[in-house]
Amino acid sequence: MPDGRQAPSDEKFVDSWQQIQEGLLCHTGCPAGSNCSKPETGGQKVDNNECKVLTLENGPFSNCYSKIPPSPFYEECANDTTSHPEDKTLVCRYIQNYLVQCQQAGISVNSWRNATFCPMTCATNSHYELCADTCTSTCxxxxxxxxCSNCLEGCQCDDGFVFDGGDCKPIEDCGxxxxxxxxxxxxxxxxxDCIEICSCKSGQFSCKSMSCKEDEVCRQKDGVxxxxxxxxxxxxxxxKEQCLERDNAAVCVANSKVSCKVIGDPYYETFDGAKFSFQGTCSYILAKTSGVDKNLTEFSIINKNALAQSTHRGAYIKVVTMKFSGHEIVVIQHERNKVTIDGKEYPLPASLDSDRIKITQSGIRGYLVTDFGLEVTFDWGEFFMVTVSSSYYKNLAGMCGTYNGNPSDDFTTPTGVAAAHNTEWGQSWSVPDNDPNCWHFPPCSDEEKNKYSGLNFCGLLEDKTxxxxSCNNTVQLGQFAYSCLFTTCFTHGNHNEFCKIMNSYADNCKWANxxxxxxxxxxxxxx
Incomplete structure (x- = not known):
């Protein structure tokens, strides 16, 4: 019925869903004063001895009569069983229907089934109960x-067995x-993340903390x-390396790369980002391994500078000599499309040691790539760049700096002492090359030094007022002051070159907010 209750009869069921329409008069069942008869009984009241168990004064359902009148259930039972005598289950179903109504209302009833009257057959490992526990005896x-709500009659698992949704099984078999x-x-x-291990035993699920062994890691496999x-x-x-698993073996791989650049006459930028200018026509250690980590592949790169032939103002890289893995590779200015390997000229591309070292060309630039983390880019002219993997972190020295993340200590000599100025520092990294024209920083007269150190020139950078x-304590001044004095002295006060230095320092101040x-x-x- 609309209120969710089971209708005791067909008439009550139809009547509960009746929709009243204005202007129409209708009746459900037999109107008062009429002599109606049912087709099944010919209008005669039907009695059924089996259905009478529903209405017995001291019968099994007598406790329920006051709340749920049994008469409608009895009448329906008697009528249907008379109309359909061939269906021997009708009586049992009507009685069970009334029983359900009573039990759902929380009313206790007595046994009404027996071996000959409406017996209930139960599956293996279960038995009939008038008030069966089908709620707490499950897996x-x-x-x-x-x-659990009120109990209902039905089959209940035997002691030691519980219901798993299909049949009754031993408790120890419960999942x-x-x-x-x-x-x-x-x-x-x-x-x-492999922080606990849980077990199921006899329907009980329990967990305890865990962790993987030192040489193990937690992974997902088939979703577990x-x-x-x-x-x-x-x-x-x-x-600055990370460990990766390759072919079931541990391999250390560099996290990143950094580069040192030498451009023009020449302008340097170290691995850690320090920028400076240096003039000299000797041979200098641009970059080399420091020897701290003996397991790294050692290398050294030496650049030989020379005075620019066209202007005779400023030094440029003339020759670069690279040594590693038992080889010597030389790049010579203006001798394009080729390199010298172990004393012999080779056109590009070229390779060594089963392609562990490759030298190629693309456009105007040449590229040297190794399998141990060293790369070199050059144009046989005014550009030279050394790139190393982060495996070499804190293991380098030379004019490209220490590569330790701190640009302020890049200007240290091979003995680890901070140089007073670029000339001293560059000279400390020079190596003998038997060149009689080898020099560091062109001579500058006292008169020129005084002039270009004044407030109208480079001295303006250091003027406390x-x-x-306001920027002197934020942006390192030493290299800019040196570059300014060197450039103006070397160019005899060329205004454009002087302004380049001043603009560079102003830009660095701006970048430093x-x-x-x-x-x-x-x-x-x-x-």
Missing amino acids: ASLTIPPS CLVKGIYYKSGESVVRG STCVHDPCGKKKCRE GPFA TDVSPQWQQITNCT
């Missing part, structure tokens, strides 16, 4: 405490249903967490 109830996943009894599973052997577990890599004063007074442009007449 699911062992894992999740059930919320566990956890968050929608069913685990068999005796099954164990690792959960999360498991500890597997990790080759990287005990592998020690360098500071000048436009750059330090204000500089625009007055410096008025003083120097630079734009």
